[in-house]
Amino acid sequence: MRMRFRSLESRIVTLFLVLIVAVQVAGLLVIQRGIDNNARMSISSELANGAKVFRRLLDQNAQSLRFGARLLARDTAFVATIGNNDENDRSTILSALDNSGKRIHASLSMLINADRKISVATNLEQAAALEKQVASMLDTAESSGGANGIAIVEHRPYQIVVMPILAPTTIGWIVMTFPIDRQLATDMREVSALDTTVLTRDAQGKWLAVGSTFSGAVAQTVIDQMQAMEAAPAGPFDLTLDAGKYSARLLAIGQDGGQTANVLLARSIDEATAEYSRLERWLIALTLGGIVVSALAIVFTAKRIAQPISELAVTARRLEQGDYKGQIDTSREDEIGALAHAFDAMREGIAKREQEIRRLAYWDTLTNLPNRAQFVLLLNDALADAARREETVFVLMMDLDRFKHVNDVMGLSFGDALLRQVAGRLQLLLANRRQSSAQVARLGGDEFAVLLPASDRDSALRMAEEILHALETPLSLEDQTVDIGAGVGIAGYPEHGSDGETLLSMAEVAMYAAKQRNDGAVVYDAAMDKSSEKSLSLLTELRNAIERNEFRLHVQPKIMLDTGKVVGMEALVRWVHPERGNVFPDEFIPFAEQTGFIRVLTRWVMEKSAELCQELATKGYPLKISVNLSTRDLMDQDLPAKFAETLLRHKLAPGSFCLEITESAIMDDPVRAQHTLERLSAMGFDLSIDDFGTGYSSLAYLKRLPVNELKIDKSFVLNMENDIGDTKIVRSTIDLGHNMGLRVVAEGIESEAVWRLLAELGCDQGQGYFMSRPIPGDQLIAWLEKWQAPGTIAAPAAHEIDSGG
Incomplete structure (x- = not known):
């Protein structure tokens, strides 16, 4: 059965579907937000740990450099060669520095003499650039047994280790440098799964990528987005790259003459949330599945609720049309069943009341005779039959004489008893004549009518005479004897009229004529109606006269x-x-009265x-x-x-x-x-x-x-x-x-x-x-x-x- 949009069933389905979808969507949004927050927290934690790991790598490199420099600084032959201070030994010293640096992957090895000047260097140009930085570290290295730091040469960061040469006093210093470049970034990527980019920033604020695990184009995008920032961010921030969206953290590792060395650690948000995304897709699938299953359950439930109500509505329409015989299913034990029970009781009650109403509407409660409405229905049916059979129908109407006086003198209860006796006499008269089709009715007050189907004028007159004779016999009630008579008017179909109301009206006119003439029974004549028409016309004219201001005061x-x-x-x-x-x-006052x-x-x-x-x-x-x-x-x-x-x-x-x-x-x-x-x-x-x-x-x-x-x-x-x-x-x-x-x-x-x-x-x-x-x-x-x-x-x-x- 198709659901109508404004039906109860559709409203139930719509309401619960909207509620379920709203709850599911709200839950999904909450879960998504939780996933995003958890992913952000996880990435933030990874970036924080990555910063620690990177510093640990720097410390390890520094330890490696210090260890290699310490070995060379304690080599007896190397110390002796330096102590001779012979120019011919420079090549030997250079060879020792070079060999030692290669073992620990140092990019530069050099010797600082006692005069704190560069004596030997594997790369003089680089050594000259680091001379000032190294000079500032010599005192610390001498007092602490070694020192390390960060230097920036030509926009590239280097890790520096300075180790004193003791014999037993300080006769020089060995300096070794380790480049912080793509290799270190790659090592960091392998250790922490974080994309690493080594950056330097000059005094003018220009960023330069020294080494990165990103490809060239992506690395340049990183530089462009960093350049767009007014200041270096202090905490985690987002980068949007071609490879996706990343959460990043900038780690400052050193400063040299207005230049800074930084490491950018980045974690792909898509990679970090990949597991969560799979979970989210499962949740969406489960949500959609739940909505579908819920919708089916809701539709089924709505039909269970609405279908019995629809059946009750159909029954109500039948009741509206007067059909009280339809059966109502009252087998259910729930509220719908209770409603069906109440509806069935209402149906029975309405049927009984309507039966009583029909009895009151069509039957006179005092005499149990048909009333005027029922008599008109019977008369119209008789006229229809007479029209088909080409027969005649006569109506007798009578009004009791002196009934008002009886009511005034003897009381209403006595008058009611009198009417019941009159009704009984009329019924007995018709029964004795064995006219099964004849029908007597009380039209109201002291007026009665008799229907004579398939009758003629002579039969109607004879019936009128018998009625008058029956009413002339005194009535005995409550030890009182009452003489009562009547005036009878007669009208017939098709001679006088063709419908029930017209015949009744004509019989009434004849009845009043009979009472005025004191003539017993009178058959309707058109001449009798002229005075009635004139009276109706005069009454209408009087009413119009008031409205039109036609009266004058004299x-x-x-x-x-x-x-x-x-x-x-x-x-x-x-x-x-x-x-x-x-x-x-x-001419008009008597009529007005x-x-x-x-x-x-x-x-x-x-x-x-x-x-x-x-x-x-x-x-x-x-x-x-x-x-x-x-x-x-x-x-x-x-x-x-x-x-x-x-x-x-x-x-x-x-x-x-x-x-x-x-x-x-x-x-x-x-x-x-x-x-x-x-x-x-x-x-x-x-x-x-x-x-x-x-x-x-x-x-x-x-x-x-x-x-x-x-x-x-x-x-x-x-x-x-x-x-x-x-x-x-x-x-x-x-x-x-x-x-x-x-x-x-x-x-x-x-x-x-x-x-x-x-x-x-x-x-x-x-x-x-x-x-x-x-x-x-x-x-x-x-x-x-x-x-x-x-x-x-x-x-x-x-x-x-x-x-x-």
Whole structure:
């Protein structure tokens, strides 16, 4: 199996290979450095020993010369010949010096007489060059029985031995010289294996090779590199020659008149490290072999680790695709085996949980019937079969009557038990009809559906009648007998739709039509859907209206009937539609309440009213503004907090507002409504019961509400002057309100006569077309400046208008 570069296997191999190679290379570098250091130390030791050996050679040569000179100096005949001091004996002396010098390989032999002059010499020219050096050694030789030293003649070094001739006093000195040249260098090479070069350096610093074990060209390279040095090195140093790299040491052996004699000892580094190099090559071979073996072991180990993980990854992909049947190898006893065990347990756990999730997702836990999602799947499968067989399919949807009331009165647990009994009756009904392909489902809440494959309209209607009949039989639960019915909607394929969701939607439309008509079972008709489409369109347009700022705030003034003072106004909303023009509230407010959009609209009205109230207050018109609340507003427990945030943003007091609520809105859920109203009242808002007298409220309950105002519905006010009955109702309402300590407001005043009649009856405030129709909020100030009360009632100036507290 090829390793992917970013796979776990490749990463393991790469990591350990890098570590092993790094360790091996580091070890090899350390060994190489150790070898080099050891070789350097060994060469340095050889050079130090070579210096000792060379000095020993010089001492041996000096001893040899002294021995030969001593033999000649003690030769009786030679001493006698010198003592005669006869010129005829010079040849005899010269012969003796020459013979003695040759025996010991001396390059020069000469006799110094008692006058310290050269008497006889085998090489007069060389003798003359050494005369001064020899003269400086005579006293030492006489006192010590001999002396030796180094002399440089014509850039060549010589070893000198001076031996006195005693008879018994000193009658002369024998001087012998030994050349320090290639021969001595060769001897040194044979003894120590060091390449030796004899060098001299004159007073100007110029180096000259006298003799060397190197060849001529290499010897010249040595001279060139020595010449390049500013000063003679004191310790070991490196030379790079054609024959390789050498470590060298310069040994000073003598000095003569500004000239120095030196010996350069050199050791080939390549030769010295030859054994080490072989060892190093073995180490490199072993390192490479170790890396190869390690790499194979690492690859094998990585595969052992990564392959089971790869298999687990494949299993994970199968799990991702919903396949939980794959087997996982759990035979290993190591950590990978533990991981495989955990993975296998996870697979089993996921399989069980997914099975449970599928059950929860597709089955109703209360009734153990298919839920909506499962029913849609069954319906689509039935539609596919029907399409192949050219059959029809019908769907029945039903919604229980009065189920919400049962829940509210008897409790949720009783309602759940009721739903289980309904499900049991429906299942029993299908079982008795022996329709194995029919399927009942609970879609949610108190809605049920029945699938009738391979059925027709008549069969669907008969089934609907049987279901209604089964549900009409009272249900007995917990010693309680409950009468319950249902509305059933019917839709079929291919007559009404070709997919499951469409058929369900159409059956739902038919079901609501059945409930509205109280007609038992209704088959879907396209005409039923027009109102639904219109509702959806209206809801979309309402949402767009808020975003496009199509709503407008209008107000209708509220006036004190006894003085004509303007004390407040009622906020009203108008919709300026881009296509329909002005849309009146009666056309969209009921729908907004039904859909819940009224909450958004109430927030908009409150915001705009706060802006207008703030503007009026800054211009000297502190009017109280009335805002209508709907049933859904009262059910919103966050409503007080939302209003408080609006007041804080516009820096207004709650007393600037009066919130109007209809009797029916309160009675839909009296407990929650009273809770919300008490919180609003505690904040400082005035509360008003709107359209009083048209609802079904209990006076005892209304007495407990924290309200400040009653508004008499306009249906009683419009015809007061002509209908004595309406007048009596209005009088009673005014008296009731005052007896309860409430402010009474009449709406719908359209004539001066009605105004005056209401004022006589003691009504506090009024509003209506007689005073003003609803006007845009931005035109209120202009209206206030022009307002005048009718007839005998004196109208106050604009600046006298108060809040009507």
